[in-house]
Amino acid sequence: MDWDSLSVFFFIFSIALIAVFFGYAAIVSLLEKEMRAFTVFLVSTLIFSFLLFLVYATIVPWYLFIAADMVLIVAILLFFLPFKNGFSNAENPLMRIDERIIMFSMSRLIPGSKRYRDYYDEFPEHLDNDRQFRNLPGLLSSEAPFFDEKYFYAALNNFSTVETLHNLVDGPFVERESEVDPSEVTNFISSWVEKMGAHSNGVTKLHDYHKYSIVGRGDDYGKKVELDHTYAFAFTVEMDKNLMDAAPMAPVVFESSQQYLRSGLIAVQVAEWIRSLGYDARAHIDGNYRVVCPLIARDAGLGEIGRMGLLMTPRLGPRVRIAVVTTNMPLQVSKRLPDPSVDAFCDVCKKCAITCPSAAIPKDQKQEIDGILRWQIDQEKCYTYWCRVGTDCGKCMRLCPYSHPDNFLHNVVRYGIKRSHLFRKFAVRMDDFVYGKNPKPRLPKG
Template structure:
């Protein structure tokens, strides 16, 4: 699998300011992206005045979450206790998984890190733009925090981004505790959190058995669908690993297509087959997706809400796998459409936001 350069991600490109070293370097190498990126940067940012969902009281809530996350980035790495504690892989793996869940993780898995998990270069911040990523950690602990269903089902309104930003904070805190704990035991550990990832959490989570990558291109879990946020701690501490799982998501997505049909920017593929002629068909057009975000003022969330796995449906819970079973998939889709129509939508804000 080919590694991705973080400089090419929409989140990185949106930060390149005219006149900066990053801006000049990136668009010298990628002149075809300059026009659309300049247009995107001219628009109000998420949660800012001028976006469709802006509210001077409520939009400041997710903004506060992202500011907090920015303020703690420097804590992702730290000093390692020179006195190494020796422990069995089985015991420390159990301890770490339990600790992650104690601090709020709903799902936890562990995998050996592979080359394709990592970005090739950093790109989100001017101070380390273009740095090659070289991480010699052997293992990754990946964890998912559930996002509240009713808040996500209010997307693309402001409640949705309040919930997503809250769960970025949740995963950051879990990661901080785990990385501090492991360093206290005498082993190196790094917390990979919002805007400070050296790797791609969804790929790590897939290999660690948390779920599969679906049509909407993000991790989908059997328990919560796409309604999760992910955090990762990488480490040189020896751990027991988990195996990838399958519950027939590819077969399900092949028939479902809900996320593609409800995407307000038509950024997701509605191709039936995930692969054809050695090409991945299920991709996201990150430019059109992000332009819609900047218009809305939130990170939308409609593809998450429209996934049947995100809605805790009983017809999904009772099935171990949908692989090769079109009848079961059809029953779930029929139940979903009878209950939600095209997609779930909870109008208005919760009481505390009114």
């Protein structure tokens, strides 16, 4: 085969491949109900198919084919070569977090109560914010603009079921005399939680910075966190994409409650099973934590912490909920491979920060906070917005480019984001173009 026909063959092959890929992307987008993306990919398929037809129908000089082939090859190499891959500056907190100062704890304080007075005597700087959110309808309030009877009442029921699980997070056990095999029990728990619906799971050693310093919710409010466990088992459950597409409307708070319930059930089952084997264990579930779950999940190898302060998992981005079981039963620690591309992508992306309705997510670089470099969301602004609309918003989670479904199409993009800085910049622009810069929420049918 001479140069002439080789370049023609390669060119036709490349164009055909691109047309097929766009055709596949159009079908996937249609199935995902992404109509804007479907239109973009359909038009692209037609353009490349027409180009293919032109190549067959016209006589093009061979050197033009070679030039086009070279451009294609360079483009592919640039997108997938790790020529600038960033560096991981994921640091560990230097001090433990006081759970009382997080918004979920503050929001539970009852005005006029001793706990309320004591808290604001100690933290008077938080009082203004308290007045702001208490003057709003409130989370899951029937007065809120996004109130929807079916979703709100289902969410309220889910949350009260989670509350009943709080009695099961820990309990007595009879100390075991013989040792278990760490690898065997870890594999068993891992496959069991998968069977129960977990998306990913892993184990880390429990460090001091994983633990809250002071309990911020429940009967033990104000007590020092005492947790002498050695290991933490973390897992994620997926948030349903269709329901999340409605964020910040009512379906999102229903889905959050549903996944808190699902992860809570799994965690208490695992903790109870460990105790029955003769080791202490505690589940950490919604409203009843002694540990900071995203940090544990990160150290257990489940992802990195992104700009919006949530765990960014490799296959679902932030579209997960996390629960943890801590124990002193020997477990096999997972190997964590830090992924600097998440930091690097968040650096160029900023989509969550630009579209957040309460401007709670920082748009700038990481700042030094309590001795470490990190992004920190303004939890007061975020929670105040929740109290205004009645749901837990989740718009940042919905619009994050990492949140697309776990399938071949989106995993190709995730691969490019992981490998190449140039591709990251391209992916941000493409995500805006294909899915929209600030697309409207989409309510599920039925």
